[in-house]
Amino acid sequence: MASIVLLTVKHTAQTKVKRCLGSHFKGLAGGNAPSVFLLSGNESLSRGLGLRFMSHGTAGRSAAGSTRTGALALGGAAAVTAAVVGFLANANHFQRAEMATKIPLKSKEEGDIAERCKGFMSAPVTDISVLEERKNEMSTRMEMMIMETQAEFCKALEEVDGGTFKVDKWQRKEGGGGISCVMQDGKVFEKAGVNVSVVFGYLTEEAAKQMRSRGKVLKGKDGKLPFCAMGVSSVIHPKNPHIPTVHFNYRYFEIEEEDGSKQWWFGGGTDLTPVYIDKKDAFHFHNTLKKACDKHHPKYYPEFKKWCDKYFYVRHRGETRGIGGIFFDDLDSPNQEEAFNFVKSCARTVVPCYLPIVKKHLNDSFTQDEKDWQQVRRGRYVEFNLVYDRGVKFGLATPGSRIESILMSLPLTARWEYMHKPVKGSREAEMLEVLRNPKEWV
Amino acid sequence: MASIVLLTVKHTAQTKVKRCLGSHFKGLAGGNAPSVFLLSGNESLSRGLGLRFMSHGTAGRSAAGSTRTGALALGGAAAVTAAVVGFLANANHFQRAEMATKIPLKSKEEGDIAERCKGFMSAPVTDISVLEERKNEMSTRMEMMIMETQAEFCKALEEVDGGTFKVDKWQRKEGGGGISCVMQDGKVFEKAGVNVSVVFGYLTEEAAKQMRSRGKVLKGKDGKLPFCAMGVSSVIHPKNPHIPTVHFNYRYFEIEEEDGSKQWWFGGGTDLTPVYIDKKDAFHFHNTLKKACDKHHPKYYPEFKKWCDKYFYVRHRGETRGIGGIFFDDLDSPNQEEAFNFVKSCARTVVPCYLPIVKKHLNDSFTQDEKDWQQVRRGRYVEFNLVYDRGVKFGLATPGSRIESILMSLPLTARWEYMHKPVKGSREAEMLEVLRNPKEWV
Numbered sequence: 082m083a084s085i086v087l088l089t090v091k092h093t094a095q096t097k098v099k100r101c102l103g104s105h106f107k108g109l110a111g112g113n114a115p116s117v118f119l120l121s122g123n124e125s126l127s128r129g130l131g132l133r134f135m136s137h138g139t140a141g142r143s144a145a146g147s148t149r150t151g152a153l154a155l156g157g158a159a160a161v162t163a164a165v166v167g168f169l170a171n172a173n174h175f176q177r178a179e180m181a182t183k184i185p186l187k188s189k190e191e192g193d194i195a196e197r198c199k200g201f202m203s204a205p206v207t208d209i210s211v212l213e214e215r216k217n218e219m220s221t222r223m224e225m226m227i228m229e230t231q232a233e234f235c236k237a238l239e240e241v242d243g244g245t246f247k248v249d250k251w252q253r254k255e256g257g258g259g260i261s262c263v264m265q266d267g268k269v270f271e272k273a274g275v276n277v278s279v280v281f282g283y284l285t286e287e288a289a290k291q292m293r294s295r296g297k298v299l300k301g302k303d304g305k306l307p308f309c310a311m312g313v314s315s316v317i318h319p320k321n322p323h324i325p326t327v328h329f330n331y332r333y334f335e336i337e338e339e340d341g342s343k344q345w346w347f348g349g350g351t352d353l354t355p356v357y358i359d360k361k362d363a364f365h366f367h368n369t370l371k372k373a374c375d376k377h378h379p380k381y382y383p384e385f386k387k388w389c390d391k392y393f394y395v396r397h398r399g400e401t402r403g404i405g406g407i408f409f410d411d412l413d414s415p416n417q418e419e420a421f422n423f424v425k426s427c428a429r430t431v432v433p434c435y436l437p438i439v440k441k442h443l444n445d446s447f448t449q450d451e452k453d454w455q456q457v458r459r460g461r462y463v464e465f466n467l468v469y470d471r472g473v474k475f476g477l478a479t480p481g482s483r484i485e486s487i488l489m490s491l492p493l494t495a496r497w498e499y500m501h502k503p504v505k506g507s508r509e510a511e512m513l514e515v516l517r518n519p520k521e522w523v
Numbered sequence: 524m525a526s527i528v529l530l531t532v533k534h535t536a537q538t539k540v541k542r543c544l545g546s547h548f549k550g551l552a553g554g555n556a557p558s559v560f561l562l563s564g565n566e567s568l569s570r571g572l573g574l575r576f577m578s579h580g581t582a583g584r585s586a587a588g589s590t591r592t593g594a595l596a597l598g599g600a601a602a603v604t605a606a607v608v609g610f611l612a613n614a615n616h617f618q619r620a621e622m623a624t625k626i627p628l629k630s631k632e633e634g635d636i637a638e639r640c641k642g643f644m645s646a647p648v649t650d651i652s653v654l655e656e657r658k659n660e661m662s663t664r665m666e667m668m669i670m671e672t673q674a675e676f677c678k679a680l681e682e683v684d685g686g687t688f689k690v691d692k693w694q695r696k697e698g699g700g701g702i703s704c705v706m707q708d709g710k711v712f713e714k715a716g717v718n719v720s721v722v723f724g725y726l727t728e729e730a731a732k733q734m735r736s737r738g739k740v741l742k743g744k745d746g747k748l749p750f751c752a753m754g755v756s757s758v759i760h761p762k763n764p765h766i767p768t769v770h771f772n773y774r775y776f777e778i779e780e781e782d783g784s785k786q787w788w789f790g791g792g793t794d795l796t797p798v799y800i801d802k803k804d805a806f807h808f809h810n811t812l813k814k815a816c817d818k819h820h821p822k823y824y825p826e827f828k829k830w831c832d833k834y835f836y837v838r839h840r841g842e843t844r845g846i847g848g849i850f851f852d853d854l855d856s857p858n859q860e861e862a863f864n865f866v867k868s869c870a871r872t873v874v875p876c877y878l879p880i881v882k883k884h885l886n887d888s889f890t891q892d893e894k895d896w897q898q899v900r901r902g903r904y905v906e907f908n909l910v911y912d913r914g915v916k917f918g919l920a921t922p923g924s925r926i927e928s929i930l931m932s933l934p935l936t937a938r939w940e941y942m943h944k945p946v947k948g949s950r951e952a953e954m955l956e957v958l959r960n961p962k963e964w965v
Contacts (some may be wrong), residue, residue: 249942263941274941397919397926456936463937464930466921467909477839477910484839488906489941494898495905497933499705499716500691 103211104517109404122250152374160402191222201228202235203250203260206279206311206340219345219417220309223333226421228260230331230428231277234315235262237432239276241439242267246275251483256281261486265493269443272318279311300339309335312349313428316490317435323445323453325355325362326403326462327435328490331428345417347424348410351431352389353438354403354462356455356507358515360522363404367522370407374429382523385409391521395465400464400516406434454509456496463495524539524624531790536703633664643676645672645692645702648721648753650652658820661787661859662751664719665775668863670702672773672870673719676757677704677770679874681883684711693925698723703928711885714760714930721753742781751777755870758932759877762905764897765887767797767804768845768904770932773870775863787859789866790852793873794831795880796845796904798897799950802964805846810824811965813851815872817867824965832961837907842958848876896951898938905937 174387191197194213198205205212205228207221213222235246244267252258257280262272283305301307314334331349331453338344353366367386374382389408407427412420466473477485503509640647647654647670648865651705677688686709693701699722704714725747743749754774761768773791780786795808809828816824831850835843849869854862908915918929945951 247941266942272939272941393889397924460933463905464909467906468916474910484622485942487839488939491902491939493940494936494938496936497930498935499689499707499714499931500927 107516147485168426191216191225191287194225197225197229201232202248202262202275204251206258206260206277213353219333219421220311220335222421223424224311226425226428227277227279227311227331230313230431231260231262231275231315233429234274234431237436238264238317239445240271241348241436244268244270251486253280253483259416259483259486261483261489263489267299267320269321269324269439270317271320272489272491272493274317275313275316276486276489277311277313277314278294278486281307283307300390301337302339304451315431318459318492319439321442321445322356322447322451323359323442324439325353326492327431328352328354329406329428329431331424333424345413347412347420348387349424349427350389350392350406350408351427351434352393352403352406353435354409354458356451356458356512358404358512359438359442362441363411363520363522365437366404366406366434369430369434371523373426374407374423376426377419381409382407386521393465395461395469397468398461398464400461401519402462402511404515404522405519411418453496454503454512457495457498457501458512459492459495460497463491466490474510527956532745546771550589554778564648595743598683611615633658633667636663636667639667639671642772643674644690644704648692648700648719654676661775661863662753662777665866666753668867669719669721669753669773670871672755673702673704673717673757676873677717679878680706680712680715680717680759683878683885683926684709686710686712686714688715688717693928694749695722695925701928703925703931705931706823708752711761711763711766712759713762714931714933714935715757716759717755718928718931719753719755721751723749723751725749749779757873760901761881763884764798764886764889764893765801765884766881767795769873770794770796771848771870771873773866775801775866787855788852789854789862791847791866791869792827792831792834792850793869793876794835794845794848794850795877796900798893798900798954800846800954801880801884803953804883805962805964808846808848808876811876812869815868815963816849817964818867818868819861823851823865824849828963835907837903837911839910840903840906843961844902844904844958846964883909895938896945898936899940899943900954901934901937902939905933908932 085317135406155382186350194216195209198209198212205224207224207329212221212224226511239245242264245261249263251261257278258278258279259278261277262275264270267273283301305367310332314328314329314330314332316328317326329349329351331347333345333347335343335345351370353363371387374385385404385407389405390401392408393403393405412423414420473487473490476482476483502511636658637651640651640654647666647828649663649666654666657663681687684706686706688704688706690702692700693703699720700723701718701720703719704717706712709715725743752774754772756770756772756774758770759768769921771791771793773789775787775789777785793812795805797804812828813824817826827849828847831841831847834850835845835847837844854865856862866900915929915932918924919926
């Protein structure tokens with residue numbers, strides 16, 4: 082939920098189809114050129130993991146670690162200006178992505194827009210009339226999907242907690258906005274945040290320069306490069322130390338050039354941060370994710386599991402934030418439809434991944450020592466989010482960000498003890514051992 | 524106490540006097556060239572504040588904002604490798620600093636080394652025999668002074684709390700070490716840390732390159748540039764929300780070139796972070812600092828007060844961390860003796876600045892709401908230290924740092940509430956108003 086995302090730009094689709102971006106930009110004032118907008122999520126790209134298997138087409142991508150030399154850093158769930166870390170657009174993907182956008186398949190379950198909106202936590206960011214007008218476009222389908230994910234997850238949490246989410250709908254003056262749902266100090270949850278953001282705007286001149294310096298000239302209309310980004314993200318911190326913290330984020334990004342060519346990709350992931358190891362929980366969580374992944378590609382789970390362990394690493398502690406899950410970015414294969422279907426599968430897995438674990442430990446008793454250990458682990462969670470999470474870092478560095486949405490991923494309470502060391506052989510030591518040496522759970 | 528410091532390199536002293544660095548390096552193994560060591564403190568340089576008045580000599584320094592283009596980032600209270608952000612050596616200061624080192628005045632109060640060491644929290648980092656052998660050198664005088672400051676402050680805190688500091692003496696394999704004193708969960712103090720570090724080593728090749736790129740070629744013996752840095756730093760988080768948090772750090776740095784020319788400077792500051800505004804406390808704290816500053820230069824207090832407000836600014840919140848105090852870096856004027864005397868005056872002001880405030884509020888009653896507000900402010904303290912403090916950031920990014928010393932500045936407990944907003948007209952709102960608009964207290 083850390084409400085910020087680093088979105089990478091790599092894939093270009095030359096297409097003549099009506100672009101979602103057009104609809105977003107219709108209502109935009111012309112004077113805010115050097116600003117970019119963005120997304121929610123507390124991940125970013127973790128480079129260096131080979132994702133070559135995801136490539137196909139006449140000229141495949143080289144290993145992710147080498148083709149991807151940078152990222153678009155996009156602050157969000159907030160109004161933000163662009164922070165462009167780097168950029169590489171690979172011309173080899175034109176053909177591939179084009180293929181994808183020529184298959185505007187719509188899954189059967191995507192029914193009447195207005196009807197579906199009734200079940201959301203709030204009206205969507207984009208006007209229902211615009212969504213209806215463009216219901217076959219990926220941006221609409223993704224916005225509907227993330228709104229559904231938010232609603233489904235919030236309702237499942239409300240049911241188990243008995244409390245109610247506070248819903249804040251906010252607008253970003255440069256374009257777009259978001260819906261932040263927060264339940265604080267509930268019966269079961271210390272702090273639960275589920276955030277949707279749908280933002281759009283223009284690439285800064287600096288960002289465009291960065292792109293050019295990476296070997297790809299991107300031309301925008303009147304020097305502006307329109308972007309559109311959206312995502313759902315969440316962090317849930319329960320009170321009981323036997324119920325783990327969960328985090329997930331699923332996001333979609335588009336960028337459009339002057340000639341109408343479009344680049345797009347998906348990113349996301351779900352990961353678990355327990356206070357104590359419960360091997361059955363760990364198996365259930367990872368296995369549920371694996372089954373969702375396996376339906377789409379046999380290598381997704383093993384690769385995205387590794388990527389997750391690598392991304393959520395608290396370097397100065399020499400430990401991972403939790404026991405991982407999956408993490409991916411920059412997904413544009415095998416085609417847009419299938420990539421979307423995969424992301425949808427992942428998003429639909431959030432409730433079955435997490436809720437059975439919550440319910441299982443709902444009435445577990447715990448000691449003050451166990452609560453203290455939870456608080457120490459919460460401190461490490463804060464350390465990761467404030468020190469390493471690229472999304473949070475760029476969000477905080479970006480004037481005009483919605484800070485409350487960015488920092489709603491922080492726990493209600495945390496603790497730092499000098500020289501804290503669990504007793505050898507204790508359950509706390511067992512937890513640390515797992516964080517220091519990530520395991521295969523499935 | 525955040526145990527890391529960014530130390531700036533600017534001043535060069537050509538001197539033939541026996542250098543402190545020599546003694547430190549005598550015992551160093553030869554194989555660890557590309558590493559630098561360092562210091563404690565959670566400040567760094569805050570650029571842009573004009574300190575022109577501090578210059579003298581034939582060719583004065585231009586305003587600090589323009590002469591100072593970089594900093595040596597030195598991780599410490601820990602074993603660290605060098606992180607060199609930048610560097611500027613100004614040849615105009617040769618003459619000035621030379622003047623200084625030719626006046627090896629020793630204040631009368633600096634008596635017998637062995638006798639003074641008896642009052643310390645631990646044996647000093649440098650062997651007593653080495654300190655005695657080089658008792659007139661600035662590095663020795665500074666090490667003795669920071670050890671005395673640590674002892675004086677720890678004893679004053681122990682007296683008021685009734686608890687005892689845990690003393691950890693640690694070594695840094697590359698050279699030097701430190702003494703970390705921590706009292707946790709005491710009667711009065713939630714977490715109190717007072718840290719000394721005295722570290723030395725060599726400049727990395729990258730660091731040397733950085734220096735050359737800034738217009739000054741620094742030649743080291745066999746390509747190595749010996750450094751020596753030391754400091755005392757502390758953060759005290761009391762339990763009672765009516766007793767403010769205090770932080771201070773005083774530090775000294777030396778670098779030596781092949782021809783024996785030496786650069787040196789001092790840095791430091793003391794600042795207060797109350798949970799509620801007490802104007803009398805604020806006046807007492809600032810006025811005590813002002814009186815110490817005024818003895819040395821009428822512009823020190825006003826300039827260093829501004830610098831402090833600027834450095835301890837939590838940008839994403841639009842508020843300062845606390846109500847400030849003083850902050851300075853890069854102090855090499857009017858001469859080494861007087862600069863040292865000023866730093867000593869500041870260090871001796873810590874107890875009279877803070878302890879009367881602690882004693883005044885020792886038995887103040889407080890409500891749960893007041894405690895909660897303290898915890899929210901503690902959260903902001905964590906945000907500053909993890910997001911902005913350059914010392915912490917470099918320390919965490921530096922493999923081999925003593926993380927526990929770096930992070931002992933974090934409170935025992937902290938809290939993050941979504942959309943926390945004090946009631947209009949409340950004492951919490953009054954505090955926020957002051958943090959958003961720093962005041963003149965004297």
